[in-house]
Amino acid sequence: MPERPLSGQDVLERLRGGLIVSCQANPGSPLRDPYIISRLALAAEQGGAAGLRVQGFGDVQAVRAVTGLPIIGLTKTDRDDTEVYITPTAAEAVRLAELGAEIVALDATQRPRPEPLAEMFAAVHATGARVMADISTLEEAESALEAGADIVGTTMSGYTPYSRQLETPDWALMDELCAAGLPFVAEGRLNTPAEAAQALERGASFVVVGSAITRPDVVTRWFAEALRG
Numbered sequence: 640m641p642e643r644p645l646s647g648q649d650v651l652e653r654l655r656g657g658l659i660v661s662c663q664a665n666p667g668s669p670l671r672d673p674y675i676i677s678r679l680a681l682a683a684e685q686g687g688a689a690g691l692r693v694q695g696f697g698d699v700q701a702v703r704a705v706t707g708l709p710i711i712g713l714t715k716t717d718r719d720d721t722e723v724y725i726t727p728t729a730a731e732a733v734r735l736a737e738l739g740a741e742i743v744a745l746d747a748t749q750r751p752r753p754e755p756l757a758e759m760f761a762a763v764h765a766t767g768a769r770v771m772a773d774i775s776t777l778e779e780a781e782s783a784l785e786a787g788a789d790i791v792g793t794t795m796s797g798y799t800p801y802s803r804q805l806e807t808p809d810w811a812l813m814d815e816l817c818a819a820g821l822p823f824v825a826e827g828r829l830n831t832p833a834e835a836a837q838a839l840e841r842g843a844s845f846v847v848v849g850s851a852i853t854r855p856d857v858v859t860r861w862f863a864e865a866l867r868g
């Protein structure tokens with residue numbers, strides 16, 4: 640097992656106020672290759688990222704091999720029996736930690752899931768890693784933290800049918816989490832430096848940015864569509 644540079648205890652404090660760059664490539668993207676993802680991660684580190692969010696065992700392994708930055712690991716698994724796709728099982732969560740992710744992200748929405756959340760959280764904690772619970776509403780955040788999550792992320796807002804469907808970050812959800820005094824990560828559609836800074840002002844512990852930094856295909860589409868008018 641590769642050595643984790645930090646114990647799980649320290650990592651959330653170390654990330655406070657920082658930028659976490661999500662280095663992921665969608666199926667079909669020409670960037671979908673562990674070597675390329677590891678180079679994106681190094682570019683993010685050079686630019687001042689405090690941490691990285693990485694999908695899949697191969698990518699976590701490749702990124703762990705080149706950097707000591709904290710990694711938030713996840714899997715994306717399509718299953719027939721559930722709509723939950725971000726790290727749906729404890730076995731996947733534990734494997735991510737074993738490969739060197741200090742934090743494991745998993746779907747903590749209220750949708751039917753293959754395994755109970757509390758058991759998954761306990762399995763991650765047994766490895767020494769921390770749990771980031773990806774939620775879409777305040778209620779889901781409250782349940783996840785009660786079940787033992789270390790922090791929640793606004794990741795799933797807009798990706799469950801009952802959450803706000805927005806093209807912007809979910810500022811209202813951030814305000815609700817902040818008002819409730821819950822520890823949260825801002826993630827999802829933070830597409831400019833000003834928006835990332837605003838998320839911290841609204842109480843986020845740290846900020847995850849993906850597409851705007853590491854998905855040139857997506858960013859190109861934004862520009863191309865703007866030119867088409």
Ligand SMILES: CC(=O)N[C@H](C=O)[C@@H](O)[C@H](O)[C@H](O)COP(=O)(O)O
Pocket residue numbers: 661663692713794795798826827828829847848849850851
């Ligand atoms: C909903 C879901 O599956 N989100 C994924 C979670 O890891 C990623 O595809 C996103 O890129 C990430 O959340 C960062 O968001 P944005 O790319 O908008 O900055």
